[in-house]
Amino acid sequence: xxxxxxxxxxxxxxxxPAGARHSIGDPSAGTDQKRILVIGGTQFIGKLLVEKLxxxxxxxxxxxxxxxHLFSKRVHNLCADRNxxxxxxxxxxxxxxxxxxxxxxxxERGTTGAQVEATAQIFDGKVARYVFMSSVAAYGDGLNHxxxxxxxxxxxxxxxxxxxxxxxxxxxxxxxxxxxxxVTLRPPFVYGPxxxxxxxxxxWDRLRAGxxxxxxxxxHRLMQFIYVHxxxxxxxxxxxxxxxxxxxxxxxxxxxxxxxxxLLDLARVAGVKEPELVVVSRDLxxxxxxxxxxxxxxxxxxxxxxxxxxEIITKAQRMLAFKPIDFEEGLRLTYRNYLAxxxxxxxxxxxxxxxxxxxxxxxxxxxxx
Numbered sequence: 001x002x003x004x005x006x007x008x009x010x011x012x013x014x015x016x017p018a019g020a021r022h023s024i025g026d027p028s029a030g031t032d033q034k035r036i037l038v039i040g041g042t043q044f045i046g047k048l049l050v051e052k053l054x055x056x057x058x059x060x061x062x063x064x065x066x067x068x069h070l071f072s073k074r075v076h077n078l079c080a081d082r083n084x085x086x087x088x089x090x091x092x093x094x095x096x097x098x099x100x101x102x103x104x105x106x107x108e109r110g111t112t113g114a115q116v117e118a119t120a121q122i123f124d125g126k127v128a129r130y131v132f133m134s135s136v137a138a139y140g141d142g143l144n145h146x147x148x149x150x151x152x153x154x155x156x157x158x159x160x161x162x163x164x165x166x167x168x169x170x171x172x173x174x175x176x177x178x179x180x181x182x183v184t185l186r187p188p189f190v191y192g193p194x195x196x197x198x199x200x201x202x203x204w205d206r207l208r209a210g211x212x213x214x215x216x217x218x219x220h221r222l223m224q225f226i227y228v229h230x231x232x233x234x235x236x237x238x239x240x241x242x243x244x245x246x247x248x249x250x251x252x253x254x255x256x257x258x259x260x261x262x263l264l265d266l267a268r269v270a271g272v273k274e275p276e277l278v279v280v281s282r283d284l285x286x287x288x289x290x291x292x293x294x295x296x297x298x299x300x301x302x303x304x305x306x307x308x309x310x311e312i313i314t315k316a317q318r319m320l321a322f323k324p325i326d327f328e329e330g331l332r333l334t335y336r337n338y339l340a341x342x343x344x345x346x347x348x349x350x351x352x353x354x355x356x357x358x359x360x361x362x363x364x365x366x367x368x369x
Contacts, residue, residue, distance in 0.1 A: 033057055033058055033059060034058045034059070034098040034099060035058070035059045035061070035095070035096070035097050035098050036053055036058050036059065036060050036061070036097060036098060036099045036100070036101070037060075037061045037062075037063060037078075037092070037097045037099075037100045037101070038050050038053070038060065038061070038062045038063070038100075038101045038103060039062075039063045039064075039082060039088075039100065039101065039102045039103060039104050039119070040062075040063070040064060040082060040102075040103040040104020040105075041060075041062035041063075041064065041069075041101075041103060042062065042064050042066075042069060042070075043194075043196050044190070044192075044194050044195055044196050044228060045103055045133065045190060045228060045231060045232065045235075046062070046101070046103040046104070047194065048194065048228055048229065048232045049101060049103065049232045049235055049236075050062055050071060050075060051071070052232055052236065053236070054071065054072065054074055054075055059076070060074070060075050060076065061075070061076040061077075061078055061095070061097070062075060062076070062077060062078065063078040063079075063080055063082070063088065063091060063092075064077075064078075064079070064080075064082070064104070065079065065080070065081055065082070066079065067079050078091040078092065079091060080092075082104040082106060082111060082115075082119075083106055083109060083111055083112075083115045085115065085118035085119050085121075085122060088119055088122060089122050092122060096126050096127070097123065097126070097127050098127070098128050098129070099127065099128060099129045099130070099131065099239050100123055100127050100129070100130045100131070101131045101133070101235060102116065102119065102120070102130065102131065102132045102133060103133045105133075105160075105163075110159050110160070110163055111163055111167070112163050112166065112167070113163060113165075113166025113167040113168075113169065113170045114166075114170070116132070116167035116170060116171065117167070117170035117171065117174065120132075120170075120171055120174060120180065120182070121174070124174065124178055124180050125178070127181065128181060128239075129181050129183065129238070129239045129245070130171075130180065130181055130182050130183070131182075131183050131184075131185065131235055131238055131239065132167065132168070132171055132182060132183070132184045132185070133184075133185055133187070133235075134164050134167065134168050134184045134185060134186045134248070135160070135164045135186055135187060135188075136186050136187065136188040136224065136250070136252070136309050136310070136311050137152075137158070137160055137161045137164050137309060138151045138152060138161065138164040138165045138167075138168055138186055139151060139152060139161075139165075139186075139309050139311070140152025140153070140156050140158075140161045140165065140309070141161075141307060141309055142309060143222065143256075143308060143309070143310045144310055144311070144312055145250065145309070145310065145311045145312065146250070146311075146312050146315070147186075147247070147248045147249065147250055147315055151164075151165035151168060151169065152164075152165035153165070154166055168184050168248065171184065172184075172246070172248075175245075175246050181242075181245045181246075182245070182246065183238045183239075183244050183245060183246075183247055183248075183249070184247075184248040184249070185231070185234060185235060185238070185248075185249050185251050186248060186249065186250050186251060186311065187226045187231050187251045187252060188223070188224040188225060188226060188252045188309070188310070188311065189223060189224065189225045189226070189304070190225070190226055190227075190228050190231055191225050191226075191227060191228065191330065191331070191334060192227050192228030192229060192330065192333070192334050192337075193228070193333065193334055193337035193338075193341075194228070194337070195228070195334075197301070197302045197303060198295070198298065198301060198302040198344055199301040199302055199303075199304055200266060200301075200331070200334055200335075200338065201338055201343075201344050202298065202300075202301040202302065202304075202347075203263065203266045203267075203301065204266065204270055204335065204338055205344070205347040206347065206349070206352075207266070207267055207270045207272050207275060208270065209347070209349070211276075211349055211352070212275075212276035212277065212278045212356060213263050213267075213275055213276065213277050213278070214278060214279075214280050214285075214299045214300060214352055214355060214356070215259065215260060215263065215277045215278065215279050215280070216259065216279075216280065216281075216282040216285060216299070216300055216305050217279070217280075217281055217282040217283075218260070218279055219258055219259035219260035219262075219263065219277075219279070220258055220259070220260070221258065221259050221305070221307070221308050222256040222257070222258060222308040222310055223256060223257055223258070223259060223262055223304075223308065224252045224253060224255075224256040224257075224309075224310045224311065225252065225253050225257075225327060225330075226251055226252045226253060226324060227324065227325045227327075227330035227333075229325070230251075230322075230324050230325055230330075231251055234249065234251050234316065234320060234322060237320050237322075238320065243319065244319065244320075247315075247319070249315060249316045249319075249320065250311040250312060250313045250315065250316060251313065251316055251322070252310075252311055252313050252324070253313075253324045253327055254313060254324065256308070256310045257327070259300070259305070260277070263275060263277055265327065265328055265331060266331065268328070269328060269331045269332045269335045270335060278356060280299075280355050280356070280359045281359065282305070284355075284358075284359045285299050285355060285359075288351075288354070288355060288358070288359075289351070290351070290355070292304070292305055292306060296351075297351045298351070299351065299352060299355060
């Protein structure tokens with residue numbers, strides 16, 4: 001990826017006159033219908049994106065591994081393996097798209113930079129905009145990143161960081177060589193209704209059950225968030241102007257918060273004024289078998305207690321007029337959906353009870369050894 005992203009793409013839309021400005025996700029856009037492909041449009045971000053695009057009157061196609069989807073009949077279904085470019089090429093055939101959103105990541109096998117590049121090459125010269133959902137994890141580590149900062153190296157220890165960084169490098173190299181109309185988005189933790197990860201609901205389940213919340217090592221780690229509706233709005237907005245081609249955008253709330261602040265915010269929207277927070281050393285948690293990912297022995301939600309990576313969003317604010325929703329308001333909307341849906345399995349407190357019995361301390365008190 002170049003130090004400074006450029007906006008000199010020569011891409012053109014097959015259906016939009018040169019210089020025309022339109023909003024792909026805006027129902028008021030009238031008859032300016034686009035043909036749009038969403039790779040991985042069945043969960044959370046992709047699902048909301050498909051619903052928004054379809055409601056705006058566009059011809060939406062989704063590509064995933066199943067022969068059917070749960071959307072209306074207006075949404076076309078393409079069946080292929082996201083990591084297999086040959087199967088994607090076969091599924092797409094001769095169909096040309098005005099925009100492609102590459103949202104999918106295979107959490108079981110990983111999705112490598114080579115696989116992302118092979119998919120993108122299918123559409124090179126055949127699409128007006130290609131939006132890749134990257135992540136703040138592409139930076140690898142560190143705080144207050146700007147878009148021109150170096151991304152994680154190819155040998156980064158974390159596969160997700162490595163794959164996202166290598167994917168972006170491959171896509172921006174393709175842009176430099178051919179003018180491929182790439183735009184990448186780098187969200188941090190995405191929250192909101194329909195989150196498939198057991199995150200906000202993890203803590204609300206415990207608060208509603210009157211259980212204490214574990215705070216790893218005093219909860220000083222920073223976290224940064226974006227509301228899923230804000231992210232989808234940005235995903236549609238980057239297609240509105242050709243000035244975004246060749247650019248990466250940090251997409252997040254303006255201010256990171258600590259893990260301690262997060263638990264207080266989650267408790268406040270659940271109506272719990274004084275939640276019981278107990279400190280357990282992160283090292284002791286891991287030695288006891290605590291897991292960051294998966295479904296067993298979680299102690300701080302799923303894939304939530306990880307080293308801090310934060311970013312600066314002034315570029316998105318300037319170029320995209322991005323104004324994220326207030327975090328507490330977004331949590332209130334999410335909590336309302338949580339109460340209505342209750343989409344997660346019955347919580348199991350066994351591991352946390354063991355930790356609390358052995359190592360618990362309230363914030364500010366000495367920790368047990």
